[in-house]
Amino acid sequence: MAHIPEVELTARQGAGDDHRLELGAKPALIVVDVTLGFTGSEGVGLEAAITEYPNACGPAAWEAMPAMAALIELFRGKGMPIVYTRADTGGQDYTGRASRRMGRRPGGVPPGFGDFPSAIAPRSGEWVLAKTRASAFFGTPLSVYLTRERVDSIVICGGLTSACVRATAVDACSNGYDTFVVDDACFDRSPFAHGSNLFDLGAKYAEVLSLDELAEKWRPA
Amino acid sequence: MKAWMERIPEHERAGLQAGQLELGRKTALIVVDVTYGFTGSEGLTLEETRQEYSTAVGPAAWDAMPRVARLIRLVRSKGMPIVHTRSSANDQQFVGRATKKLRTGGKLSIDFGEFPEAVAPLEGDWVLEKAKASAFFQTPLSIFLVREQVESVIVCGVSTSGCVRATTVDACSSGFRTFVIDDACFDRSWFAHCNNLFDMNAKYADVLSVDELEEKWNAE
Numbered sequence: 488m489a490h491i492p493e494v495e496l497t498a499r500q501g502a503g504d505d506h507r508l509e510l511g512a513k514p515a516l517i518v519v520d521v522t523l524g525f526t527g528s529e530g531v532g533l534e535a536a537i538t539e540y541p542n543a544c545g546p547a548a549w550e551a552m553p554a555m556a557a558l559i560e561l562f563r564g565k566g567m568p569i570v571y572t573r574a575d576t577g578g579q580d581y582t583g584r585a586s587r588r589m590g591r592r593p594g595g596v597p598p599g600f601g602d603f604p605s606a607i608a609p610r611s612g613e614w615v616l617a618k619t620r621a622s623a624f625f626g627t628p629l630s631v632y633l634t635r636e637r638v639d640s641i642v643i644c645g646g647l648t649s650a651c652v653r654a655t656a657v658d659a660c661s662n663g664y665d666t667f668v669v670d671d672a673c674f675d676r677s678p679f680a681h682g683s684n685l686f687d688l689g690a691k692y693a694e695v696l697s698l699d700e701l702a703e704k705w706r707p708a
Numbered sequence: 709m710k711a712w713m714e715r716i717p718e719h720e721r722a723g724l725q726a727g728q729l730e731l732g733r734k735t736a737l738i739v740v741d742v743t744y745g746f747t748g749s750e751g752l753t754l755e756e757t758r759q760e761y762s763t764a765v766g767p768a769a770w771d772a773m774p775r776v777a778r779l780i781r782l783v784r785s786k787g788m789p790i791v792h793t794r795s796s797a798n799d800q801q802f803v804g805r806a807t808k809k810l811r812t813g814g815k816l817s818i819d820f821g822e823f824p825e826a827v828a829p830l831e832g833d834w835v836l837e838k839a840k841a842s843a844f845f846q847t848p849l850s851i852f853l854v855r856e857q858v859e860s861v862i863v864c865g866v867s868t869s870g871c872v873r874a875t876t877v878d879a880c881s882s883g884f885r886t887f888v889i890d891d892a893c894f895d896r897s898w899f900a901h902c903n904n905l906f907d908m909n910a911k912y913a914d915v916l917s918v919d920e921l922e923e924k925w926n927a928e
């Protein structure tokens with residue numbers, strides 16, 4: 488919240504934007520694009536990470552990694568559905584990429600782009616959903632799964648806060664789910680964009696809360 | 709009169725006149741689900757092939773195969789985009805099958821999603837995995853067609869009454885002039901094949917044979 492002007496925070500309270508949502512009986516977790524292509528390799532600086540993977544967020548991603556891992560464990564412990572998304576780099580040859588840098592990646596997709604860091608890696612029974620665009624809902628069968636699983640609320644973490652996390656959160660809300668964005672389990676290359684997008688999401692589409700706050704909110708089904 | 713038209717009651721045949729749609733400048737071909745899971749191995753009877761995969765069509769598939777291959781070659785020779793769909797085994801674990809039936813069998817050593825050689829995708833063709841009947845349903849297909857500035861869509865493959873029909877309706881609904889190639893489509897049920905061609909021709913698409921399409925394309 489360090490980047491949000493004080494006057495905006497005050498105005499927001501007045502507008503009722505801090506309305507709290509109920510975590511339903513069947514929340515699903517969407518882990519957005521936490522692959523090496525967006526994190527970079529562990530332990531390297533932002534510049535080195537970007538050299539390896541142009542979309543990498545570097546240290547910001549790895550700082551969020553323990554919270555993401557804990558959030559995933561929380562869902563596993565409750566037996567609630569978990570969906571991992573990653574870029575469908577094959578499909579993107581035909582549809583273009585998720586952002587306005589639409590063409591094929593110069594030099595192709597760097598090796599390991601779609602690999603999951605071991606701390607958050609999907610397990611058997613967890614869906615790895617390939618997507619071509621920013622939102623995990625756009626041009627994918629995600630909503631079919633949520634309907635069939637009788638999901639009533641959605642928790643989102645991952646990267647980037649200003650891109651795929653935001654787009655997914657907007658569509659989750661638009662599809663009728665009470666939506667939660669876990670701020671310390673999201674990351675962005677730009678700390679400013681991270682903050683300003685959490686501000687928007689919290690004002691309009693989702694309840695933005697920390698991992699601890701979410702764990703506290705959770706009531707057993 | 710084509711064989712499938714003979715299934716249509718005589719007093720209903722007025723709606724069968726030749727199509728009026730134009731292909732336009734940019735046409736895409738969608739080859740729907742022509743994989744071993746829906747064809748079965750070559751040279752088996754329907755009974756035999758259903759031991760391999762309950763979804764397999766068998767003889768009708770292999771009868772249509774040379775025309776599917778010819779259609780692909782025709783579209784390729786025009787330099788137009790080709791999309792091959794197949795069912796996504798991974799996604800279907802989470803979102804269910806395309807139809808209400810359970811799939812059984814799987815005794816075939818060949819993978820369900822493998823393409824017969826005669827119709828196999830080439831470099832530059834898009835192999836699009838889908839979970840449900842229509843190739844458009846919650847897939848990024850329409851993005852590709854928009855970006856390629858496609859005006860018309862040609863549909864062939866399997867089954868005429870299932871994924872071909874669902875894809876055709878959505879192609880039409882998405883705003884594309886739509887063509888279904890009757891002798892490059894197949895279905896386990898001949899009855900369903902004929903009825904669905906009749907419906908699609910009446911409502912959503914021009915139904916043409918490969919020969920008719922080629923003639924039309926060369927004349928435009």
